[in-house]
Amino acid sequence: MAADPILPPLITAQLNYLLSHYPLPIKVEQIWSGGKAQQFSDRFTLLIPLCLDYIKWDVIYNAQYPLVAPDVIFGVEDENFHPFFNTGEGGNTKKSCLCDWNCKDPTMLLSLIHELRVQYIVYQRKKVGQLDDERLKFEISTIHPREGIEVYMNSGPDKAEEVKFAVPLLDMDLNKLVLLCPWRHQQKIYLQVIFPVSRKYSPAPTAPRLKLVCSSELKALFSIDDVKLPAWLDGMKATFFASSGIFTFLVHFSLSTQFPKQQPALVLQSSQHFNSQGTPVVSPPLIDYPWSPRWDVLKMAERIFDFLVEECLEFKKYCNDSRHQQY
Amino acid sequence: MNDDQPLEKIAISGPTLASIIQRFSSSEGDVDGLLFGHVTEPSSSNLHDDDHDSTQSNNSPSLVANITNFFCSNSLSSFYDSLGRLNNSILTHLLQDRQQQLIGWFVGRRKSPLRPSMREFSVSSSLFTLTTQPCVFLLLSSPVHDQLIHTHDYKAFQFMQKNGLFESKSIEVVNIGPAFRGHYGSFSPNSEFPWLAPSSGMEEDKGKRDRRVEGFEVGRLSKLMGSTASNYTSELEDLYSDMLGKLGDLARVVEKSSALVLEQGTFKLMKCKETSTRTDTML
Structure with missing residues (x-):
């Protein structure tokens, strides 16, 4: 099989600019020609880093018309990814670099790939968000506002x-x-x-x-890949520091693998009261406060907060009582 | 407006498909074009007496899209832009004087995956709003890697607006067989020449163009050499586009006359039939 010819100069300039200036390491898998005469190549497969993996996109130029913007064919499993659908006259299309393609500008391909990658991340989040998995829905709702997190299914x-x-x-x-x-x-x-x-x-x-x-x-500098974090186990704990007036205490949350379907067990621990052995006074585990797996995340947090506002007064009394018993 | 009804399959006559493949494989690069035809509702053979069943089948009648004709632009992006938005003036021009209805479009791109691209989706979505019948997209390609045997790959899709999806549809190639008449009657054998001249040339005064073309002497070509060449280059380019325009006009005339010949042929055939029926009754 004969080697495929080179890309036309204008397309070469765009591809080189993309490979040398994109903030992430993009790779070219193969370059080939779709023309009959095969004087120049005009299509290539890009490997684009996403979510610690690579996605493969075919970029299709036309050697006959190198001035025309390229087209992109996405992966087999992404038949629902349509970056310019339903945008009508406004929306994404107005800002797209495809509106104003200038083949002589070497930065154009980079702009296009960046634009598509950003939309692809949005598409993946939406796709994952539509899954019928309570646990995933919860996880996504907690990370949504944070920047830089990528999700891929x-x-x-x-x-x-x-x-x-x-x-x-x-x-x-x-x-x-x-x-x-x-x-x-x-x-x-x-x-x-x-x-x-x-x-x-x-x-x-x-x-x-x-x-x-x-x-x-x-x-090469740190041996980071070797650090494997423990798997999610029953009874993972999180602790918060809280205060009510001058009474300060800790709240320990124990999460089961069924969380948030199953409510976390709460244990309150005083920072000011100690028992006869000198250890802080703790409450018995609180497991039957109001809870519904159908509440949204915000409501769950609100209800725990409301419960704690009342419960901490009881706990304070309990702490004071246990101290009085000491003397 | 389109009603987004799912097609059962897409039917295309053998010569039309062969002709599209021929246009594509003889082109230098990628090509696109328009498909014409109509939708038929073949009489269902599985009718039931049961009321419940018949209401169900009424809700989803099996529709067949028949591709009967096409127009190949011999290039790419002929009636849309990089984002897949339609160029209405070009499209109007391509559709004028057409007897047949627009039913979709096609793209031929060599050595590429046989699934719709980003732009092809956008164009289909725009075209959907324009057609009065289901919007068909025919994609032609060839394998990415060279093989010993050359294959022409093609796949047909129906664009569904409601879920924004391309649904892959089976293609039935209709060829002449022993019982072809009923099947083949809806196909029209005339096909059009590719569109040669740029769109702006079409509205121009024809007489003016003819005069310009005639006024160019071969002797003037010698001026293409030397210092004044740049002026003459543009003049020669104009001449070339005018000649293409003339050629385009000629193509339209040929199309019309071939359509007339077809009409006459059909008329004669009908007369023959009539005469034979009459003879039958006399006998």
Whole structure:
């Protein structure tokens, strides 16, 4: 098989600019020609980093008309991704770089790929949000406002359905920490969370898999890939510090794998009262306060708060009583 | 406005499909074009006496889209822009004087995956609002990797507005067979020439153009050499586009005359039939 010819100069300039200036490391899988004469190549497959993985998009130019903007063919499982659908006269189309394509501008392909990638992230979030999995819905509702988190759903006939989250950790610029930084791309450490999708009526949801991930450049310096975080177990705990007037106390939340379907068990611990052994006074586990798995997340938080406002007064009394018993 | 009814299948005559493939495979690059035809509701063979069943089948009649004719632009993005928005003036021009109804469009792009692209989706969505019948999209391609045997791959889709999806539909290639008459009657064998001249040339005064073309002497071509060449280059380019315009006019005349010939042929055939029926009754 003969080697495929080179791209026309205008397209080469755009591709080179994309590969050298995009903040993430994009790769070209193959370049080939769709013309009859095959004087120039005019189509290529891009591997675009997304959610600690790569997505494959075919960029189709036309060597006959190098001035015309390219078209893009997305992956087989993304037949519902239509970046310019339902936007009519306004919306995304007005801002799109395709409205005003200038083939002589080498930055155009980068603008297009960036624009599509941003829309693809929105599409993936929406797709995951539509899944019928209570646990996932909850997780997504808690991360939605945070920037930089990417969500991706693996789907396909021969793949187990799972949703991946990539959460960038640390708000510091790692590149600045290394003297004479040799890296072109911004280095980051990510927490990767993989949720197996569980359908309604399925038995207990499977615990997510957690892992810290970083780029290969960073791996040369730190051994980050080896850190595997423990799987989600029954009785994971979170503790909050609270106060009511001058009474200060801790609230321990114990979460089961069924959370938020099942309410967390609460234990209050005083910061000011100690028993005869010198250990802080704690409440018995509180497990039957008002709760409904059908409440939205905000309502759940509100109801816990309301419960604690009342319960802490009882607890304060309990603490004072136990102290009086001491003397 | 389109009613978004699902098609059972898409039927195309063998010669029409062959002709589209031929246009595509003989082109230098990617091509697109329009498809014409109509929707038929074949008489259902599975009628039931049961009331419940018949109401069900009434709700979803099996529709067949018949592609009977096409127009190939010999290039890409002929009637839409990079975002897939329609260029209405070009489209109006392409559709004028057409006897047949627009039923969709097609794209031929070599060595690419046989699934609709970003732009093809947008164009289909725009075209959907324009057609009065289901919107069909025919995609032609060839394998990405060279193979020993060359194949022409094609796939047909119906664009569904309600869920914003391309639904893959089976294609039935209709060819002449022993019982072809009933099946083939709805197909029209005339096909059009590609559109040669740029759109602006079409509204122009024909007489003026003819004069310009005639006034160019071969001797003037020598002026293309030397310092004054740049002036003459544009003049020559104008001449070229005028000639293309003339060629386009000629193509339209040929199309019309071929349609007339067809009409006459059909008329004669009908007369023959009439005579034979009369002879039958006399006998």
